[in-house]
Amino acid sequence: MKILDRYILKSFLITFTSVFVILFFIFVLQGIWLFISELAGKNLDFMVIIKFLVFYSPKIVPLVLPLSILLASIMTFGSFAENYEFAAMKSAGISLGRAMKALTVFIFLLSFAAFFFANNVIPKAEYKFINLRKDILQTKPAMAIAEGQFNTIGNSNIKVDKKSGENGELLEGVTMHVKSNQGFGNKTVIKAKSGELKSEEGSNILKLDLIDGYYYEDIYPKKYEEQHKMPFAKANFKKYRINIDLTNLNKSEQAGEIVNTNTMLNVNELNFTIDSLQTSFNKDVVSFTENISQGIEFGLKPKPVNNPGKFKSAEDILASLTIEEKNRVYESALNNISSTDFSIQTNKNDLFEKQKNINKHWIALHEKFVVAFSCLLMFFIGAPLGAIIRKGGLGLPIVFAVLIFITFHFINTFGKKVAQENGMPPFLGTWLSSFILTPLAVSLTYRATNDIGVMVNFDWITEPFQKLVNKIFNNNNEAEINDNDN
Structure with missing residues (x-):
């Protein structure tokens, strides 16, 4: 490995590690806040609380890792551009694409590690997390219920x-x-x-x-x-x-959202479970259709009448009946329709819940691949963006990183929610944010590697704030000088 590659990789790893640890700690604190009602005032052992947090922590990684890569990329390459290190590389005949080469290999390896982590570590941690909560409730059953508020259990x-x-x-x-x-x-x-x-x-x-x-x-x-x-x-x-x-408890998560065992399965187990659930769902649809058809045929089956040859239509049959007989016919028809409608609505709700369960498993399957791809996506957005804005440190890079990641996370959450409710295919719902932001990554990478827009200056964003701060400090200094003179 050349000196330049080691230097760039070292700079990125230092920033990435720092950002990852800070963000991970923040999200762990958020988890503690979400579970504070289950942990506070329960006389739990310290080791039980530690296990609780350790088993909860792995599910945070898919959220923290892409954001850390994005922010570290913007800060690292923004610092290189701000300190004219890229200009020195260019004068030595080294392009931005060549400077990103070592980091690209590292991010690819990190993506494979993220997929392995999401496929193997997170399901096992989720399984232990759910069972730990169950064990706590068995030893301290009152933990399931807090005073003065409604507690959802099953x-x-x-x-x-x-x-x-x-x-x-x-x-x-x-x-x-x-x-x-x-x-x-x-x-x-x-x-x-x-x-x-x-x-x-x-x-x-x-x-x-x-x-x-x-x-x-x-x-x-x-x-x-x-x-x-x-x-x-x-x-x-x-x-x-x-x-x-x-x-x-497998159906209750920290935010009250209903989930199933899909979070505790790896790819092979998810494929097997999806196949079983889909087969069962198809059988239920066929059985429901046959039952409804038979019920309608039975309800509409006419009773035998005398001299059927003289009746040419249903109107002729009704015309031959008395008012009381007509009322009984209408009442029977309404009862059949009401019973059939009730059966349809009941089975429809049941089938919808089963379809949602299947969609959740599909989403869990695709999420494992999305986590790996999001690492690559965030790098190819952050690295060229840092070279373009030419700002390092914790100022403008954080603004861009937060805006981009919030957009990614919002679209991802929206797509999964719609897909779970069967509003779109689970594949599209899970990959929607990646599909939308990939053109941005391609565009930024193209512009940065071809020196298009690399010299764009974002001082027009920060300059007004700097002037305002300088003005405030100057006024304060003048006031202090006047006070000293007096």
Whole structure:
């Protein structure tokens, strides 16, 4: 390796390491803030908290790594251009492309390492993270519930007024909202004066015994004409046990967003799971279609009539019926339509949730490749941009880096959200930000390597601020001089 390559690589690595450590620490603090309700005041051992943060940290890397590469590239190459080191290289016959050669090889290797990390380390860390949270809840079940607020656990929202006992397992003033599996909101409400949380070692079930309370449940009638009556069931109880499946923690992430085991699988496992889920989904679609078709045919199947030859159409049959018979026919038809519509909506919601699950697995699969590509993308945006703006340090480079990365992250989040809701193919949703910013990377690299726009001066952005700061300092100095004279 030549002296120049070592110098450029060393300069980049020093900046990159510093930026990565700082950003990583900031995002870890953000994670602590997100999980503060689960960690604070729980009498957890110090080593448990350390494990909690260690298992959480790997999922931060795909977010921190591209931003660190982008900022380090802009700062390094901006400093070279600002100190006229690129001008010296050019006078020696060394182009910008040649100066980037060693770093390009390094970034390619770093991209492969990022893919390996996303494919192997993050799934295992996520698995251990979820199981650690489950183990904490088993040893300290009251940790799952905070006082005075609704806590989402699995398919229920639980609120308690007060906790007591050695581990906070004794509850007072319990309110539960149980969500419907069919997408109709909270169908069941349970209120109890007191309760007790129990758990057994090695079990995934958290037992909640409610004492002296009431049970309310909304009933969704199958007949359309009865829906406006809003029927419900009510019962009181002395003791009522609810089993909470702790494996539902796999469906709760720090921001409340529902995820599945897709975050704990590598590429091979994701491919196998997607194939199984898609096969099951296709079978469900065929089964649902056949059931609806058979139900419609059964509901529309006409009853035998006398002298069918004299009736030429359905209007003739209706004309031969009395008013009471017509009303019964209309009522039967409405009931069949309402039942069929209810079945269609229920199955539609079920199929939509299954499709979302498939989309999540596809997104998780593509994300592993996007992480690797984003490293290359950010380098080929940051390096030529730093050479063009000719500004190093922590001023203008941070502004450009933050703007570019926010744009990348926003488009990436938006695309994945739309793809998850089946608004676009998962491939397009996951790669959308890369597709949009790749032309920018190509354009900047072309302009920088061909000396197009390398001499563009961005002093017109920073100069007004510098003048304002100098003016303020000059006024302060003049005021101090006048005070001393007096």
